[in-house]
Amino acid sequence: MVLQxxxxxxxxxxxxxxIALGYTLVYGILAMxxxxxxxxxxxxxxxxxxxxxxxxxxxxxxxLGLGGMFVVSMLGAGLVNVIVERFAYRPLRHISRLAPLIxxxxxxxxxxxxxxxxxxxxxxxxxxxxxxxxxxLGGGASVSSLQLVILGAALALMALLHFxxxxxxxxKAMRACADDITTAGLMGINADVVIAVTFFVGGxxxxxxxxxxxxxxxxxxxxxGFLPGAKAFTAAVLGGIGNIRGAVLGGFILGGxxxxxxxxxxxxxxxxxxxxxxxxxxxxxxxxSGLLGEKLAEKV
Amino acid sequence: xxxxxxxxxxxxxxxxxxxxxxxxxxxxxxPYLVRVxxxxxxxxxxxxxxxxxxxxxxxxxxGFIAFYAIGAYTTSIAMKAHVPAPAAILLAIAVTVxxxxxxxxxxxxxxxxxxxxxxxxxxxxxxxxxxxxxxLTNGPKGMQVRPWRPLAFLAKDPNVQFYLLIVxxxxxxxxxxxxxxxxxxxxxxxxxxxxxxxxxLSGIPVREYKLxxxxxSAVFAGLAGSxxxxxEQFVTPESFVFWESVLVVSIVVLGGMGSIxxxxxxxxxxxxxxxxxxxxxxxxxxxxxxxxxxxxLVLVTLFRPQGLLPxxxxxxxxxx
Amino acid sequence: MTRxxxxxxVKDLAQHFGGLKAVDQVNLTIxxxxxxxxxxxxxxxxxxxxxxxxxxxPGSRGEIVFDGQxxxxxxxxxIVARGVARTFQNIRxxxxxxxxxxxxxxxxxxxxxxxxxxxxxxxxxxxxxAAIEARAKELLEIVGLKALGNDLARNLPYGxxxxxxxxxxxxxxxxxxxxxxxxxxxxxxESQDLVALVRKVRVLGxxxxxxxxxxxxxxxxxxxVFVFDYGVKIAEGTPREVVSNPRVIEAYLGxxxx
Numbered sequence: 001m002v003l004q005x006x007x008x009x010x011x012x013x014x015x016x017x018x019i020a021l022g023y024t025l026v027y028g029i030l031a032m033x034x035x036x037x038x039x040x041x042x043x044x045x046x047x048x049x050x051x052x053x054x055x056x057x058x059x060x061x062x063x064l065g066l067g068g069m070f071v072v073s074m075l076g077a078g079l080v081n082v083i084v085e086r087f088a089y090r091p092l093r094h095i096s097r098l099a100p101l102i103x104x105x106x107x108x109x110x111x112x113x114x115x116x117x118x119x120x121x122x123x124x125x126x127x128x129x130x131x132x133x134x135x136x137l138g139g140g141a142s143v144s145s146l147q148l149v150i151l152g153a154a155l156a157l158m159a160l161l162h163f164x165x166x167x168x169x170x171x172k173a174m175r176a177c178a179d180d181i182t183t184a185g186l187m188g189i190n191a192d193v194v195i196a197v198t199f200f201v202g203g204x205x206x207x208x209x210x211x212x213x214x215x216x217x218x219x220x221x222x223x224x225g226f227l228p229g230a231k232a233f234t235a236a237v238l239g240g241i242g243n244i245r246g247a248v249l250g251g252f253i254l255g256g257x258x259x260x261x262x263x264x265x266x267x268x269x270x271x272x273x274x275x276x277x278x279x280x281x282x283x284x285x286x287x288x289s290g291l292l293g294e295k296l297a298e299k300v
Numbered sequence: 301x302x303x304x305x306x307x308x309x310x311x312x313x314x315x316x317x318x319x320x321x322x323x324x325x326x327x328x329x330x331p332y333l334v335r336v337x338x339x340x341x342x343x344x345x346x347x348x349x350x351x352x353x354x355x356x357x358x359x360x361x362x363g364f365i366a367f368y369a370i371g372a373y374t375t376s377i378a379m380k381a382h383v384p385a386p387a388a389i390l391l392a393i394a395v396t397v398x399x400x401x402x403x404x405x406x407x408x409x410x411x412x413x414x415x416x417x418x419x420x421x422x423x424x425x426x427x428x429x430x431x432x433x434x435x436l437t438n439g440p441k442g443m444q445v446r447p448w449r450p451l452a453f454l455a456k457d458p459n460v461q462f463y464l465l466i467v468x469x470x471x472x473x474x475x476x477x478x479x480x481x482x483x484x485x486x487x488x489x490x491x492x493x494x495x496x497x498x499x500x501l502s503g504i505p506v507r508e509y510k511l512x513x514x515x516x517s518a519v520f521a522g523l524a525g526s527x528x529x530x531x532e533q534f535v536t537p538e539s540f541v542f543w544e545s546v547l548v549v550s551i552v553v554l555g556g557m558g559s560i561x562x563x564x565x566x567x568x569x570x571x572x573x574x575x576x577x578x579x580x581x582x583x584x585x586x587x588x589x590x591x592x593x594x595x596x597l598v599l600v601t602l603f604r605p606q607g608l609l610p611x612x613x614x615x616x617x618x619x620x
Numbered sequence: 621m622t623r624x625x626x627x628x629x630v631k632d633l634a635q636h637f638g639g640l641k642a643v644d645q646v647n648l649t650i651x652x653x654x655x656x657x658x659x660x661x662x663x664x665x666x667x668x669x670x671x672x673x674x675x676x677x678p679g680s681r682g683e684i685v686f687d688g689q690x691x692x693x694x695x696x697x698x699i700v701a702r703g704v705a706r707t708f709q710n711i712r713x714x715x716x717x718x719x720x721x722x723x724x725x726x727x728x729x730x731x732x733x734x735x736x737x738x739x740x741x742x743x744x745x746x747x748x749x750a751a752i753e754a755r756a757k758e759l760l761e762i763v764g765l766k767a768l769g770n771d772l773a774r775n776l777p778y779g780x781x782x783x784x785x786x787x788x789x790x791x792x793x794x795x796x797x798x799x800x801x802x803x804x805x806x807x808x809x810e811s812q813d814l815v816a817l818v819r820k821v822r823v824l825g826x827x828x829x830x831x832x833x834x835x836x837x838x839x840x841x842x843x844x845v846f847v848f849d850y851g852v853k854i855a856e857g858t859p860r861e862v863v864s865n866p867r868v869i870e871a872y873l874g875x876x877x878x
Contacts, residue, residue, distance in 0.1 A: 031413075032413070033413045033416070033417065088598055088602070091602060092601060092602065095605065097412050097413065098358065098360055098412060099601050099605060101360060101412075101413060101416060102360075102549070102553055102597055102601045103597065103598050103601045103602065105362075105546060105549070105594075105597055106593075106594045106595065106596070106597030106598035106599075106601065107594070107598055108594070109543070109546065109590055109591070109593060109594025109597070110591060110594035110595055110598065112590075112594075113588075113590045113591035113594060114591065116587075117587060117588065117591060226542075230417075230420070230421070230424070233417060234421075237414075237417070267432075270432050271428075271432065273424070273428055274424075274425050274428045274429065274432075277421035277422070277424050277425045277428075278421075278425060280417065280418065280421045281406070281407070281418050281421055281422065281425075284407070284410055284414050284417075284418055285406055285407065285410075288410065288411075288414065476739055479738045479739055479741065480735070480738055480739065482738065482749075483733065483737070483738035483745070483749070484727075484728065484731055484733050484734075484738075484748075484749075484752070485733075485734065485735065485738065486738075487717075487721060487724060487725050487728075488725065488728060490714070490717060491714050491717070491725045494714040494715060494716060494717065495712050495713070495714055495715075497676075497712060498708070498712035498713065498714065499714075499725070500695075500696045500697055501674060501676070501696050501697075501700065501705075501706055501708075501712075502700065502705075502725050502726050502728060502788060502789075502791075502792070503697050503700035503701055503705075503726070503728045503729035503792050504697055504725070504728050505695070505697045506697070
């Protein structure tokens with residue numbers, strides 16, 4: 001039983017971690033919560049669905065299908081994020097902390113409702129390119145091939161991100177900007193470009209998460225982003241917002257907490273969403289810098 | 301233009317217009333107008349309330365509707381327990397204020413963007429809890445509210461009765477807000493918004509005053525929730541979703557943060573236009589209303605951050 | 621000879637930030653009616669010291685006794701209520717409030733009306749509002765800004781902004797006025813103006829403590845001078861004494877010059 005819970009928690013946690021990374025990358029560089037991230041991940045899922053629907057022969061099933069869906073969703077979501085940043089956030093960056101936030105909420109609403117009004121108000125079934133096999137683990141627990149794919153894809157993407165951020169020139173530029181954007185600019189780094197790249201990468205990760213979400217639950221809807229987005233944000237804060245490792249850590253912890261709650265608290269499934277939000281509030285009250293984050297002070 | 305809108309004479313004209321509305325609706329055989337008027341009035345109250353938190357002190361609150369819900373449900377439960385309606389209203393306000401106070405004490409030291417997320421989280425927690433505690437609230441099936449027809453001697457139509465009550469509440473709210481604005485407390489709030497450190501070093505107990513603004517918001521939310529429950533005679537968690545909180549934020553942002561006349565205009569537009577369009581054009585319009593709010597938030601923030609009817613101070617703050 | 625009463629006593633005060641000792645082992649006394657300057661090279665801990673005095677930082681060790689009461693660690697607004705007011709190195713006015721409103725805000729600790737007064741427009745409330753406005757106008761006149769009362773603080777010329785900050789600080793009827801580099805960015809005429817204002821403030825019964833970099837001003841205005849370097853008070857005395865103190869010279873100019 002516990003083993004099964006663990007498998008489920010890891011799967012859920014992997015998805016949350018990917019989404020959380022999107023929030024944390026943007027926050028790290030701009031100290032801004034990208035409220036529209038939840039819709040970006042939703043759009044990624046819809047993009048993948050679109051591909052499988054339009055070209056079902058090539059991309060409906062199999063490895064090609066899987067790969068194609070990832071490519072389309074990541075590119076699409078990344079692009080949307082970049083466009084949103086360019087037109088809805090950038091002009092407001094220097095006005096106040098509040099303005100980009102309000103704009104982000106507006107964008108989130110617009111995107112969600114655009115899909116609702118012009119794509120579909122209903123749940124749409126999501127293609128399943130992976131043949132589902134149950135692999136027994138002993139003790140009555142089993143892991144499905146789908147769960148393995150989810151976990152594998154998420155870990156692969158996280159590893160790629162790690163490599164990118166630590167070893168490439170652009171990654172270094174991203175780290176510099178996250179540390180001190182003004183000085184990075186003075187060192188010759190084009191902050192606007194780095195910010196755009198960050199939004200692209202964050203969005204792409206969200207898009208991938210959207211595909212994984214769709215595969216995991218079998219269907220997607222215009223509002224799929226809201227809850228996972230809010231929970232993943234909680235995970236990012238839990239780990240220390242702005243901190244990449246923290247986002248991953250937070251994602252898995254939150255996944256674990258949710259699965260535990262569902263399993264062991266009576267009527268737990270009903271309350272699992274409340275738990276995520278409660279964790280959020282508690283973390284922000286007790287340890288606002290999160291598990292791996294740092295504190296900052298103001299000069300008088 | 302804004303000078304004209306702010307003059308004393310204009311205020312009396314608008315009050316007269318508000319009072320005349322039921323007659324006009326009757327004459328035009330368009331009784332739905334009175335209902336719309338009531339809804340607009342409730343959102344004016346909510347906007348005035350949120351204005352204390354968002355407009356005066358600049359705290360970004362994304363869960364305000366939770367307090368509307370607490371006011372509404374407290375009233376419903378009290379009425380069910382046969383508490384007389386006026387007492388139920390006062391009780392609802394008290395409970396709402398108390399809940400707000402507790403939340404404020406916990407979260408006010410957080411930074412702006414964190415505050416936004418925490419308030420959103422609390423809003424969801426409140427709604428989900430109301431939804432899950434069906435032994436008390438009847439959960440997703442909703443609660444019936446015992447009827448109360450206080451102004452039956454004035455008008456037969458309950459919509460008109462409650463419309464008048466709501467108008468009275470809005471007038472009281474506007475007067476109270478105006479008076480607080482022009483006082484030591486109001487100046488302290490503005491000082492906090494403009495430079496918190498300087499405010500503190502000028503002797504203002506910043507934390508307490510933020511908590512005060514935050515808590516006063518709840519008076520409006522509790523009153524509005526109460527009136528809503530008594531009018532509709534039915535409450536369900538679906539009326540208090542996150543998007544309604546966003547709507548109230550949109551009202552304050554569109555109208556102009558910290559501006560009373562702005563908030564009233566914002567409510568008139570955002571809460572009044574969609575149901576009117578739904579009634580006169582087609583039912584589908586109502587589905588577009590959220591898209592409409594989202595666009596408004598983005599466009600107003602980008603192109604007219606001071607809002608439609610900014611307070612003169614805010615205009616200066618944002619256009620320099 | 622009567623001894624002036626000790627208004628501020630600082631004993632063994634320290635403010636550490638982790639391993640950094642921004643202020644350490646500071647002992648000093650200021651008597652009522654004095655004008656005292658604090659000087660020292662940049663980074664010497666002068667503003668940090670002022671921040672501890674006014675409750676911005678809690679201090680790591682030591683005592684601050686003001687007017688006979690311990691105040692270290694009290695919240696800033698409480699310290700203001702007890703009679704300590706300050707201005708800032710980088711002017712911190714309320715930019716979109718008028719000059720008059722800025723000063724009126726300063727009056728906060730000396731007034732009491734809260735919610736009922738304004739909501740019910742009681743006579744007590746109306747009288748207090750009138751008194752606040754009158755006193756604010758008075759203070760604007762004292763600092764020489766009478767004509768600029770209705771101008772937004774952000775639109776005032778630099779020198780006027782500095783004076784406005786002082787007027788706002790005076791609005792709390794302080795016993796001790798702390799000025800952080802009041803003549804920063806001022807030309808000689810403006811500095812003279814400010815010196816005259818500080819003297820006027822003393823005549824009004826307020827003790828003044830200031831951080832100052834312009835030596836001419838320091839020599840002109842101070843009864844006594846404290847010198848800080850690396851977070852520690854290295855010298856104290858009359859301006860003349862301090863200026864010829866070899867340790868002071870060394871701090872500013874290096875060992876060779878001393």
